[in-house]
Amino acid sequence: MVEEQVLRSTRVVTPEGERPASVAVSGGKISAVRAYDAAVPDGARLTDLGDDVLLPGLVDTHVHINDPGRTEWEGFATATAAAAAGGITTLIDMPLNSIPPTTSTGHLDIKRETARGRVHTDTGFWGGAVPGNAKDLRPLHDAGVFGFKCFLLHSGVDEFPQLSPAELEEAIAELTRFDGLLIVHAEDPGLIDGAPQKQGPKYADFLASRPPAAEDTAIAGLIALAERYRARIHILHLSSASALPLIAEARREGVRITVETCPHFLTLTAEEVPDGATEFKCCPPIREAANQDVLWQALADGTIDCVVSDHSPSTIDLKRKDTGDFAAAWGGISSLQLGLSAVWTEARRRGHSVTDVVRWMSAEPARLAGLGAVKGAIAEGYDADFAVLAPEETFTVDPARLHHRNPITAYAGRTLHGVVRATWLRGRLVAENGSVTAEPAGRLIERPAGGS
Known part of the structure; x- marks a missing residue:
């Protein structure tokens, strides 16, 4: 299996807890969760997230x-x-x-x-x-x-x-x-x-x-x-x-x-x-x-x-x-x-x-939703779906800057902790710094066979 990219952070949230790690991605799936300083495979693209938190x-x-x-x-x-x-x-x-x-x-x-x-x-x-x-x-x-x-x-x-x-x-x-x-x-x-x-x-x-x-x-x-x-x-x-x-x-x-x-x-x-x-x-x-x-x-x-x-x-x-x-x-x-x-x-x-x-x-x-075998965790075999959070950074909510169709929200003017730096969907960067970065790449999904 050819690993296409590696996301590295000092703070990766896995099912076992938070730890430094390197997360390898291949074919839209997580192919491995390795030690933080593990070698990057030849040809794989490294994204170093520093101390930002990588979460599912x-x-x-x-x-x-x-x-x-x-x-x-x-x-x-x-x-x-x-x-x-x-x-x-x-x-x-x-x-x-x-x-x-x-x-x-x-x-x-x-x-x-x-x-x-x-x-x-x-x-x-x-x-x-x-x-x-x-x-x-x-x-x-x-x-x-x-x-x-x-x-x-x-x-x-x-x-x-x-x-x-x-x-x-x-x-x-x-x-x-x-x-x-x-x-x-x-x-x-x-x-x-x-x-x-x-x-x-x-x-x-x-x-x-x-x-x-x-x-x-x-x-x-x-x-x-x-x-x-x-x-x-x-x-x-x-x-x-x-x-x-x-x-x-x-x-x-x-x-x-x-x-x-x-x-x-x-x-x-x-x-x-x-x-x-x-x-x-x-x-x-x-x-x-x-x-x-x-x-x-x-x-x-x-x-x-x-x-x-x-x-x-x-x-x-x-x-x-x-x-x-x-x-x-x-x-x-x-x-x-x-x-x-x-x-x-x-x-x-x-x-x-x-x-x-x-x-x-x-x-x-x-x-x-019955998706617990493919979504919701940073673990081998799961979809390479990630969010990157800067947990101590703050921002003030401006409804006009949200992607919601109508600019009204109960959070207007509130200062919140935790800036979402980026979002990956099945290994593809789909949002960064509040902007959507690509054409729609989402899939229409169904309840898994035998699932809930």
Whole structure:
């Protein structure tokens, strides 16, 4: 095997920990991880990264690209450019907010054709579980989607309806026939409807409209279903720390449930959200600092599996900056390019290591998607997907300099630690110093045969 290039750093994050190493690449794969001062093979190109950290490219399993149909909200070209600039090499697109949604194999074909030749990262797709499409779940699984998303309350778009309790059980029963993965927006509709719903610019009013109990109740119900059916269920974008004891207990008892949280829940707090600042609106919401502390504890002890963006963009007008009305504004945080830096900024403050961040944002999302044998690690045989991080350098977020289609983000003006110097996809440099360096080189990927 001819080794084409070697990347050398005093700080390489491997599954065994961080160490000086030289990483050899051949045919888009990692062919060896050697000692730092190992000889460079004849003909191989050496890239010496000095003391910058070489880490496996991030895997983001929760991205709303909204293409086709709402490309003005984002789109494959802009989303994957932002991802690559932020150190992400693999992402999985959510099935809603595009028209049509990914709820049948025909719709999946349309999504793939829209994405083909336009992605800067490897890109896969979730399917959707909606009323009336139980018959479509197995064909979508066979066509390579990574699992199935559903809502327990209105999704925000009419073409992706929520499941009733009976429809949820029908979907779970169908998925257990082939051990499919159900990923769930877990908020209880009854508790949301019963909470005070006030219009206006006060963040406290919006926060009261999405109480933690709505998450806790929904998650308790999902745990019961996962136990009853021996189903695999993944809880999306957890913001309520009070649900964590339920999850921890269920896992101790062998219930097949996993959970993610997001950079905004780990780095932003309700106390700092100005009234009228609708760029901070998301559902479930950003909660108080004390709640955030418990989320970090759950990451450290493994109750929360992974951290993914839930990049959910929209056009600026839908954020209702004209009125600052949280009730009317679209809910979603734009952060795809910033997640690594945002999480590292807070992680380092709390005493966590870059290795911890790699586990949460690369290895564990890869495992969730069934890609753990090829993505999420710097090890022999894995895809040569890398991000290079200058961990102590800082930058101030300027929305106009992001690759996201619409220049609005809750991180505007924040100073973050960790500059992403470069990103490699299967051994090819695809982004450097915030700029995309090549034509789209990403592949459309499918769930591995025999995978989740």
